[in-house]
Amino acid sequence: MSKGNRIHIGNNEKTLPSGKGLGWVTHVYFIGIGGIGMSALARYFLANGKQVAGYDKTATDITASLQELGVDIHFKDAITEIDSDFLNADTTLVVYTPAIPKQHLELNYFIDHNFKVLKRSAVLGEVTRQTYCLAVAGTHGKTTTTSILGHLLNSCDVPVTAFLGGISENYNSNLIINGTEVTVVEADEFDRSFLTLSPDLACITSMDADHLDIYGDASGLIKSFKDFSECVKPNGKLFVRNGLPLEGITYGVEDDSDYSAQNVRIENGSYVFDVQTSNGLYKDFKFNLPGRHNLSNAMIALAMAVTYGCPHDQLAKGLASYKGVKRRFTYQIKTNDFVYIDDYAHHPEEINAVHQAVREMYPNKKVLAVFQPHLFSRTKDFVDGFAESLSKFDEVLLLEIYPARELPIEGVTSKWLLDKIQNPNKKLISKSQLIDEIKMAQAQVVLTIGAGDIGEEVKHIKEAFSIAN
Incomplete structure (x- = not known):
């Protein structure tokens, strides 16, 4: 593992020693605690009587829900923000997500001071092993x-x-x-x-x-x-x-x-x-x-x-009695005259699946798809597949690419994808235009699709169209 390209964990990245398990742990510190998989582990340790705290880059509904449970979370990468109870290597397990940048101060502090530092996946493997x-x-x-x-x-x-x-x-x-x-x-x-x-x-x-x-x-x-x-x-x-x-x-x-x-x-x-x-x-x-x-x-x-x-x-x-998962073909509005569905789909095959489902349920209605591409690399790798899947909808509104952990790739833009979509009813828009553009489309079924921060727009769209309907 090259120290120049990635965080160097060394011996700390091994699975916990056989027989030792997690019995020694009283405190668990999460770097990237707002991630969906990380927050589930945080809830697990909290339910099992451990002290839990963590860092994340931004505040979200997930971090807020953990804070309501008593989890201490901060949003500045600084050792001084960490409660001193979590700075004991003999009792604290540190869990991190691979999305954390290699320069992260807190992560490197724990590594340098010989804490047990493990990826989320390794901890999950340990939790499930027995x-x-x-x-x-x-x-x-x-x-x-x-x-x-x-x-x-x-x-x-x-x-x-x-x-x-x-x-x-x-x-x-x-x-x-x-x-x-x-x-x-x-x-x-x-x-x-x-x-x-x-x-x-x-x-x-x-x-x-x-x-x-x-x-x-x-x-x-x-x-x-x-x-x-x-x-x-x-x-x-x-x-x-x-x-x-x-x-x-x-x-x-x-x-x-x-x-x-x-x-x-x-x-x-x-x-x-x-x-x-x-x-x-x-x-x-x-x-x-x-x-x-x-x-x-x-x-x-x-x-x-x-x-x-x-x-x-x-x-x-x-x-x-199963009700589903939020942002997986989730009905936000469902009336006889107007349907609004939100979905996490971020791969061409997933968009195809959403299209099949919506056509099966609403075969004679106009369907508008609002899509936010996720990652420059994924857009580059599957641009033709995205274009083909999006072309199947009656109308398409495209947002700029959500970068997540990535830097831009030259030539890889939403405009590039838009030009490949074989549908005359298409437009590249900003988030500030979103609600007005959806209203102008006058579609009977509206879909928001993507794994980025498009999910944060759902409540605004729902509010605007709940009033209208």
């Missing part, structure tokens, strides 16, 4: 599938802790706690984080090219998923979506998979279907999220829950 672990991997569908699975197990009174990559509508949290014997986790392919896990049951939902800034090309990503499949415990089981180039128990929708949704129909805006398993056919499951991609996510969650041992009648009740 549990029965169910892990959900895939370039798309992880968060929804994980939240469905966590909710199903919780509904069946399984002693589960589920770490979610989004805010569950059922629990208004990214953490479900009903015990510690079983864990449900997202197995994140970014930075190869999922290779720290040792699951008993695992699934892979998709392996579309993404994170090419990490993997170089699609073959590197596919190899990483194959490496993850080998992390499953010797007596464990791997589930794969039918059609993926991996060996495992298959699942799908209306196909010949080992676990399959059959006789799918829409009743009162919800899917109703039968579940085909190796043990027989279970009828009339109800699922309220639109889109075949979500139905596929529900199917693998059911397959894993059935394999764990949950009874099908309790699973049917649990699935029917």
Whole structure:
């Protein structure tokens, strides 16, 4: 690991010593505590009686919710901001996210003073190591599938802790706690984080090219998923979506998979279907999220829950009560005359899935898509795919690229993407123009799409159109 290119962690980046676990920890300090995965871990340690504090670059709803629980959070990178109780290397575990820059003063202080400093993924691996672990991997569908699975197990009174990559509508949290014997986790392919896990049951939902800034090309990503499949415990089981180039128990929708949704129909805006398993056919499951991609996510969650041992009648009740994840095809306004939906989609295949869902639910209505590209590198790698997927909507409003952790790449702009969209009803706009442009479009269905800070505009759009409607 080059000290010039990345933070040099050295021996501190190893997994915690075998047998030592986390029993020595009384304080946990998070660098990047506002991240969705980091905040779930913070909630977990807080619920288990640890003292928790942290730093983040900006204040958000997530940091505010942690502060309401008593977590001390500051937004200036300075050692003087850290409570002295967290400056004892014998009792404090430091957790950081790879998005933190290598020059970060606090992180380098902890490294230089021999604190145990671990990436979030390594801590998650340690937390789950002594549990029965169910892990959900895939370039798309992880968060929804994980939240469905966590909710199903919780509904069946399984002693589960589920770490979610989004805010569950059922629990208004990214953490479900009903015990510690079983864990449900997202197995994140970014930075190869999922290779720290040792699951008993695992699934892979998709392996579309993404994170090419990490993997170089699609073959590197596919190899990483194959490496993850080998992390499953010797007596464990791997589930794969039918059609993926991996060996495992298959699942799908209306196909010949080992676990399959059959006789799918829409009743009162919800899917109703039968579940085909190796043990027989279970009828009339109800699922309220639109889109075949979500139905596929529900199917693998059911397959894993059935394999764990949950009874099908309790699973049917649990699935029917599932409400979804915030920013995953989330209805903000839903009236006969106007529908506003917000979604986290930030990859062409995810936008295609959103398009399929909205066309299935609203086949005869004008649909406006507002999209904020996420990352210069992702826009560069998939510009043609983005253009093709966005061209399918009736009208497109495009925002500037959200950079996140990246610096600009010459020539990679939203205007470049806009020019490639084969749709005459398209426009590049600023956030300040957003509400006026949406009003002028007079669409019956409006979508906001993207993984950047477009989510912060949702409440303003909702307020403007709730008044109008």
